[in-house]
Amino acid sequence: xxxxxxxNHHVILSEAASLELGCNYSYGGTVNxxxxxxxxxxxxxxxxxxxxxxxLVKGIKGFEAEFIKSKFSFNLRKPSVQWSDTAEYxxxxxxxxxxxxxxxxxxxxxxxx
Amino acid sequence: xxxxxxxxxxxxxxxxxxxxxECRSLDFQATTMFWYRQFPxxxxxxxxxxxxxxxxxxxxxxxxxxxLINHASLTLSTxxxxxxxxxxxxxxxxSAKDSNGYTFGSGTRLTVV
Numbered sequence: 001x002x003x004x005x006x007x008n009h010h011v012i013l014s015e016a017a018s019l020e021l022g023c024n025y026s027y028g029g030t031v032n033x034x035x036x037x038x039x040x041x042x043x044x045x046x047x048x049x050x051x052x053x054x055x056l057v058k059g060i061k062g063f064e065a066e067f068i069k070s071k072f073s074f075n076l077r078k079p080s081v082q083w084s085d086t087a088e089y090x091x092x093x094x095x096x097x098x099x100x101x102x103x104x105x106x107x108x109x110x111x112x113x
Numbered sequence: 114x115x116x117x118x119x120x121x122x123x124x125x126x127x128x129x130x131x132x133x134x135e136c137r138s139l140d141f142q143a144t145t146m147f148w149y150r151q152f153p154x155x156x157x158x159x160x161x162x163x164x165x166x167x168x169x170x171x172x173x174x175x176x177x178x179x180x181l182i183n184h185a186s187l188t189l190s191t192x193x194x195x196x197x198x199x200x201x202x203x204x205x206x207x208s209a210k211d212s213n214g215y216t217f218g219s220g221t222r223l224t225v226v
Contacts, residue, residue, distance in 0.1 A: 043219035100147045105156040
């Protein structure tokens with residue numbers, strides 16, 4: 001079955017530290033990949049997405065992700081995190097058409113001063 | 114950008130009663146909407162795919178008679194939790210596909226007492 005794996009359940013970083021959250025998917029063929037963020041008490045928001053083209057995708061708030069097809073990965077990165085980045089981060093994927101997104105289990109990021 | 118409006122945001126109901134959750138696409142038409150359920154500290158689990166003008170497609174293990182889905186127009190899908198029980202307490206989120214990918218509603222926190 002198609003699946004998305006996020007291996008880090010909870011990550012704690014100090015402000016200004018660099019961030020990398022792992023995401024692996026099990027799809028074959030063409031895949032679209034997404035990272036969503038859910039701030040405390042708020043709904044899901046799209047950070048960035050990859051459909052095709054440049055495998056290094058830049059999103060909002062300084063986030064970026066790199067699609068590495070050979071590794072089936074789409075890791076999320078940010079050079080320097082801020083306290084306001086504290087949130088839950090979800091990686092998601094789909095094959096095509098009107099199929100629903102399949103989500104990873106999420107990674108909770110806590111940024112401390 | 115695309116907006117999906119979900120109401121109510123919070124609802125508390127007595128065990129045995131039914132609760133209706135609405136999901137509207139405000140500035141685009143959505144022939145397909147998706148309903149997810151999110152348990153605490155877990156990922157979003159797809160419950161069903163709502164198709165305008167036809168029956169919803171339910172994921173394995175989701176009771177279609179308990180979670181009634183109606184998608185009567187291109188901008189509105191509703192999820193009715195019938196005869197709710199405390200174990201139905203959860204966070205329910207709808208999603209619709211737009212030109213940029215997927216947009217999510219703000220979610221509904223259901224508490225059954």
